Amino acid sequence: MHLIWDEAQRYFLSKLEGNSHVYKDLLLRHLKLVVNWGLIILKKHLEADKEITLTSIYLHDVGRLAIPKHEDHAVASEVMAREFLASQGYPPDKIERIAHCVRSHRCNDVQPETIEAKILAVADSASHLTDYAYLHLIHSGEKQYILEKLERDYRDIGLLPDIKKQLEPLYLAWEQLLKVFPDWKLEDIGDIV
């Protein structure tokens, strides 16, 4: 039996292959962490549908590989997810459920309304707290942006109060660390001679 989330994973990896996206390696690492967080949260929220949640996770950032950074990849990911799922002969009602998860994962103009959409949004944000993404970006001279991103991530994790409580110490540690971190750009420091 073919599991749709395995097919979605293969689809994501096929889009990653040969792509020269600047954050390609980071994106693959990010996806692994989001999947891991998704599985952790699913164990606590048995009311959620595993198939909808995991398939949404594998598809949520696929649009990032197809569009410029300034465009909203949640929109592009939804379009690609719909096309991919339809090509698999996936049931239309389930396509709608996954499309909502993917479209709302940034908690931007569309908010997560279903438990599966909330799990994706929380897993997505939680993954940043357990990776080096903040530090990677702060070295690019984006300190203010990163501090705001940390706040947005923690706000979105609040969609599931139990997970927010679990992650509060980690959030507070990041907040302290990032606030005292030097405000510099690694490339401006100069070469080692």
Ligand SMILES: [Fe+2]
């Ligand atoms: Fe995303």
Ligand SMILES: [Fe+2]
């Ligand atoms: Fe993501």
